[in-house]
Every structure is written in C-alpha cells, then in structure tokens.
Ligand SMILES: Nc1ncnc2c1ncn2[C@@H]1O[C@H](COP(=O)(O)OP(=O)(O)OP(=O)(O)O)[C@@H](O)[C@H]1O
C-alpha cells in the first residue's frame with residue numbers, strides 16, 4: 139500500500155530530514171512511527187500524501203509514484219488518505235460540524251449522506267454537544283477529536299495520524315486507539331506518529347523507528 143525506496147528529503151543545506159529511508163506497509167497494516175523530536179516523522183507522513191516531495195528516491199502509494207504524480211492526480215490521492223495533522227489544521231471560521239462536513243462535501247457525497255456521516259462520526263467521538271461551536275471555543279482535546287473525525291469521515295484507505303493522542307487524557311487516548319483499531323480491522327492501513335511509549339507498548343504493533351532521519355533496525359528502539 140505504501141512503499142518508500144531510498145527516500146531522502148532535504149529542506150535546505152545541512153543534515154537531511156530523512157536520509158535513504160526504505161520501507162513498506164502492506165494493505166491493512168497498523169504501524170507506529172516513532173523517534174525523538176526532529177527525527178523526521180512528520181516529514182515522512184507528509185511525503186505520503188504529497189504535501190512534500192522527496193529530494194531523491196521514490197514514494198509509492200497504492201501503486202502510484204506520488205513524487206512524479208501530475209498535479210491533477212493529487213486530489214485523487216488525497217481522497218484515499220485521511221490525515222490527522224500534528225497541529226489539527228481546523229478551519230477557524232467553520233463550526234465543528236462544518237469542519238467535518240466540509241471533508242465529505244469535497245469528495246462529492248450527496249448532501250443527505252454528508253450530514254448522516256458527519257453526525258455519525260462526531261457522535262462516535264463524543265462531540266455531539268460541540269457541533270455548533272467554533273474551533274477556538276473548544277478544548278485542545280476536542281479539537282484533536284474534530285481533526286480525527288474529519289480524517290475518518292470519508293472512510294479512507296490509509297489513515298495517517300501525527301501525534302493524535304498528544305492532547306488527550308489516558309482514557310480518551312485509549313478510546314481513540316480503539317477507534318483506529320476498528321477502522322484498521324475494516325481494512326484501512328494505519329500509520330501513527332507518536333512519542334508515547336506506553337501507547338506503543340500497550341498496542342503491541344509494528345514499530346518503525348527513526349533517528350536523525352534514518353531508519354533504525356527493527357527492535358532497536
Ligand atoms: N518545512 C521545513 N523547512 C525546513 N526544515 C524543516 C521543515 N520541516 C521540518 N524541518 C526539519 O526537518 C527535521 C525533521 O522534522 P520533522 O518535523 O519531520 O520531525 P518530527 O520527527 O516530526 O519531530 P516532532 O516529534 O518534533 O514533531 C527537523 O530538523 C526539522 O527542523
């Protein structure tokens with residue numbers, strides 16, 4: 139589903155953010171991406187949905203080379219991928235409901251289906267009482283859940299989540315992980331960047347570890 143071949147990413151002179159990273163994630167896999175701050179986790183996720191392009195090497199997503207993909211193919215790629223950003227990226231002038239509904243509108247769902255799925259997702263994430271609030275009116279943990287609802291509402295083939303439990307208390311983060319597992323059991327490939335060692339231990343899934351932009355051997359972390 140996701141393959142990286144000898145991927146190097148440099149943002150400028152100096153040490154690359156990623157250097158010579160090769161890895162593969164099968165369809166339906168559930169993996170954690172870990173490593174210290176600055177190791178390259180966010181960069182790796184960004185390459186997968188073509189928010190960045192590699193300096194060298196190839197990124198293949200669902201059999202397409204995203205690095206050389208034509209611009210008009212990018213929306214198609216992004217429709218297959220749900221992303222929870224490290225800083226949420228909610229639209230400040232839209233309500234909680236509208237932030238999630240907007241994602242369903244962009245992919246062209248019928249209005250009735252847009253509403254139904256949006257309500258369902260927001261209910262699942264315990265945000266029923268926040269539907270008509272704006273992002274700045276809700277807590278950090280609630281904003282994070284809105285971002286998660288938005289990433290999942292289109293039932294993506296791939297879910298990329300960047301520190302999705304960073305602002306959540308332990309109980310809520312367990313619930314969110316349960317939700318991700320559930321999504322994964324329906325076939326979505328899941329890749330989660332996190333520092334949270336407890337979470338990783340508890341989940342007992344594959345761990346991809348980065349350090350200074352390089353992949354660590356499996357089990358080394
Ligand atoms: N847009 C950018 N321009 C220049 N340098 C960048 C950019 N984004 C990231 N970097 C640099 O690339 C390296 C990897 O950053 P990245 O954000 O991928 O790390 P990370 O593992 O996600 O860190 P964190 O755990 O703090 O989120 C860092 O040295 C960072 O300063």
Ligand SMILES: [Mg+2]
Nearest residue numbers: 179180224300
């Ligand atoms: Mg990051």
